[in-house]
Amino acid sequence: MGKPHKVKLKSMDIVKTDNLVFEYIRRDDEGNPTGVTTALDHVNIDVRQGEFVGILGHNGSGKSTFAKHLNAILYPTEGTVIVNGMNTTDEDKLWDVRSSAGMVFQNPDNQIIGQVVEEDVGFGPENLGVPTKEIWSRVEESLRAVGMLEHRLKSPGKLSGGQKQRVSIAGVLAMHPKCIILDEPTAMLDPSGRREVVRAIRGLNDVEKMTVILITHYMDEVVHADRIFVMDKGKVVMQGTPREIFSEVPALEALRLDVPGPTRIAWELKRKGLPLPDGILTCEELITEIEKCR
């Protein structure tokens, strides 16, 4: 009886890093080494199937470097990264790792390969050797999942930033990955584009039950996450549910992270003596709690 149980547990963890360390050698203009930078310092992050995990951190905190490890673009200096039961350093499994962990990058212009939206979404499945007929059905379902089906015949140049990013997400979805890693997908977008993309990402998690790892420095994007990891200087400095994390306003501010508006207001009110609970996340919550105080 013990064996199947163990297998089941293993398959629950889509991503697991064990004491992940990544170092690179800094070089001057002539290429002489000047020192070693530790970009990731003993990082332990595990993500279970169907979870929405947020990874927060300001620039240079190592969050993008971490993302690149999950897709075998970078390899650990020390420790291991297990994706869908496969070690990312296993060269025979390289393409299996990459197709299980789909990656969406920051700049939409630099990751759209096709000249027509639907062709770009079909690029991943084409690379995986999926039969033509199935490519078409995958393209259709992926575009529908991000709400871009009506733009399928447009040229990517004609789309807005938020739409381009949704196409990129569809392109990854069409590969049928086990999880999607989004590396600051909204950093180059305007507020309305950001909302669009965040809504699409939440939809994937809620409706399609897709495991999502969202890497960002906008805290309001991860309010609905199941768990949050906060990174600073290559280390995981905080982890927990959004409520737990956002209760620690001073700690977050020390890490130069912006706390979402309602949380911040609630915290200030509480400091001034209003009996509010910790970790208020949304406006609605804040309103109900204030009403209770009357």
Added chain:
Amino acid sequence: MIRDITIGQYYQTKSVMHRLDPRVKLLGTLLFVIAIFTYKNPVGYVLGIIFLCTVIKLSHVPIKFITKGLKGILMILLLTVLINLFLTPGTALVSFWKLTITYEGVAVALTMILRLTMLIMGSSIVTLTTTPNNLTDGLEKGLGFMKIFRVPVGDVAMMMSIALRFIPILLEETDRIMKAQLARGADFESGNLVKKARALVPVLVPLFVSAFRRAGDLAMAMEARCYRGGDGRTKMKPLIYKKRDVIAYIVLFAFMVISIWMGRWSVITDFFNSLYTDLILK
């Protein structure tokens, strides 16, 4: 201003020519070019022109768009004509100073004009009726046999289509950098050629830097989506020959055989040669 450049210009409309398989069109261009360079008498050219006109008619592309392509080669055309006109030895037609125009020179010059014009019109009809994407697909599939010689056809086709995809993005970027430099007081308009060329350096350097950065990002994105070269890939839109493609092939080969045979048939060629001697050299 830069955006006026159109590469692989495509004329959007619906026609048989547009629907034709790109491989048919590519092979057709090749055969047509071979044909027009083998003709020895006017009958061949007449057949060639009839063929060209029929294709243009079938493509529904306005003739204006096709002749546009000729403007680009006007200088080459002129140069070829002048060289042929003056440097072909033979019977003198007119001579002044040290230059002589010969009857043979006129004949050769006229043939060259005819051949080059037909060549350009014939090939622009193909680019005008085929999307760049379709064209690369056609090249990839049509040259697939080269894989035996270890030519990475799939990779080259991928490079071509990415280059095409990035042309508008890089043009936009150039525009942006030029505006940024103009805002800093750069002057691209005045001065002689050397000065203008030097003024472009502050545009080209950031453009190249950003192009390389983009290339790096794109390569990473492609790898993340499991691109590992052309082998083992399937196609979302595979090229499959239809009935009209087979008909087009038959028509094409029939035209080739008949026009080359007529264009080189010694009876006809001799007839025109004697006509020429009778009329002119008398």
